[in-house]
Amino acid sequence: MSPRPLDIVVLGLSLSSSWGNGHATTFRALLKALGARGHRILFLERDQPWYASHRDLTDPAYCELALYDSVAELDRWRDRVAGADAVVVGSYVPDGVEVARRVRKLVSGAYLFYDIDTPVTLKAVDEARCAYLTPEIIRLFDVYLSFTGGPTLRRLERDYGARAARPLYCSVDPEAFAPRETQKRWDLSYLGTYSPDRQPKLETLLLEVARRAPDLRFAVAGSSYPDDVDWPANVEWIPHLAPPELPGFYAASRFTLNLTRADMIAAGYSPSVRLFEAAATGCPVVSDNWAGLDELFRADREIVIAENADDVLRAVGEWPAERVAELAAAARARVLDGHTADHRAREFEAYVDEALRARSQAGAAEGASRSLAMGA
Template sequence: MRPLDIVFIGLSLSSSWGNGHATTFRGLMRGLAAAGHRLTFLERDMPWYAANRDLPEPDFCSLIYYETVAALHEELDETIKRADAVVIGSYVPEGVAVIDLVTAMATGPVAFYDIDTPVTLARMAAGERDYLAPGQIPLFDVYLSFTGGPTLERLERHFGAHRAAPLYCAVDAGRYRPTGEPIRWDLGYLGTYSPDRQPTLEALLIEPARRLPWRRFVVAGPQYPEDIDWPENVERIAHLPPAEHPSFFSRQRFTLNVTRADMIAAGWSPSVRLFEAAACGTPIVSDRWRGLSDFFPVGTAILTADGPDTVVQILTGTGEAERTAIAAAARARVLARHTGTVRAGELEAELRAAIARRAAHPPPGRVAAG
């Protein structure tokens, strides 16, 4: 089969500061590039990301910045029209206008890649229409979702998606692997501050740190308020670029996964940090949510905790043989099922199927429904 010309329009590829989109797109697109596809990423030139670019010139795609929706139309219309398929991500600035523009211009199928599906549905239920409107969902040939399970049926039955399919986050196995560095912290956490995650972080890391003052803990990520009372044995790292993630995970005895409330409610919403940590050979302690065991069998490839007592027991009562066995089971599962190469194959299959459906049943023309 001939390679595809795929255009992505996403929140950011160039900067991983304060978002999980960049690393998701990077791993996926590296996998597609390795398969020979021609890739273009269109990114709105936003000041915050422009000042914090950690991948300004990717070697696996053409990265083009645009200033406005009008510029997207005037300067990049041929790029969009020539593409075999276009993939629009969630949280694109002025996304509703971008979707209306692209679905009207594109000659090939258009997919929506929702990296925030539970958040997206909650925002639409609250009447927010910043990057997707409910009436636009039927415009897409396929709705690709970070969340699986019952949410996919909801997208088709209640929102009119022609096809809803999971395209979970993934890890770049070439970059995330054990580094062999000595252990520095007993428990760590990597994540941007989020008010709905903070109570769980307090219960599963900060309180255990208070109870185990002779143990070492670490929290990495930006935007944490200055008034948080960090125990003295909790090290803070304000920002950790992706290149430093493998070292960070490899130096932890255990790492903590904390899930946002909307994603817990939806279930089947794994965080990319789960896959990154597992690929680095670090055993994970996670909060509980429906579908977790579909990704990592609980007790053999991941440990769960409901409160500080469980975390303290894990840190003080887990032997080294058990700890390394859990880490090995998780790493094997990720390398087999959750790499950028695997996701690239899944995306390619979805796009080729959409192209075939269009060839068999040419659409009469899209009508903007923003």
């Protein structure tokens, strides 16, 4: 349990549907951990047709989930928002700019923005095409929580006027993503929806490998792949996996591949939740490279870094079983030591406390200033 239970309201893209988005799994892990630590949580989600037709969570045990149809309908929860210790608005919330402005008028506690897409967000802000955030809105929040760490945090404060930018990486629920004994179906797997900027790396680091190693078996799980993808005969394509199926998917893989969006690579320090989930299940990870990865996992000791198909083939086709097992165990230990949902929940609590203290100090300073002015 935390030192003091908090009343938390979160307005996020989706908690109810994990179809085609990483927001739901991120929020589920974090909010479950916060709930276990004694906090009361309300999650407000815009009811949208895409998620309505693909819902895989309707009644979470760790928080209250409510759907709304329009920004105006948020007034139904104005008392909960006004009385909350912390209010969080997430990236990609529909009509996010209007939501952020409306909510800010009600908030009396800590006001936080949680960006699960930081490099993509900032690029869109720079090009004045971000539908959920502007420089003006950034300055409304007490804390800007970012999926991306490193230099981006300083840039948020220096160039965008964020009051405090703090990292809140994705995480894993170690109970859900635990090792399990199962038959290995694939030598290398990949989990991810289709993305044009990731596809060339998928071609190089998995499909080319599959063509060069017809005796090995591969799997790609994810939606929205175009019909013209040339899947080799030894590659199985799985259009969708629900969250409960992911641990089994990793357990059935000798290795799994992690690929990173171009904007995330440019920013660095942007780990995917798949890194932590796969490692927690004991599945060795092969990953593309980016700044900050070496601060999370040690190359060739906790993760395999691949620049080309030869790098993948050496690990998947030549590494002895003992070396593979040692790498997997070391990666799992690293995740359990610093990247579980409970770790993130504790970090979130610290950021809320920081924001509340800053508000209190600002209020005291303003009160003192008024007293001096009246005395004068």
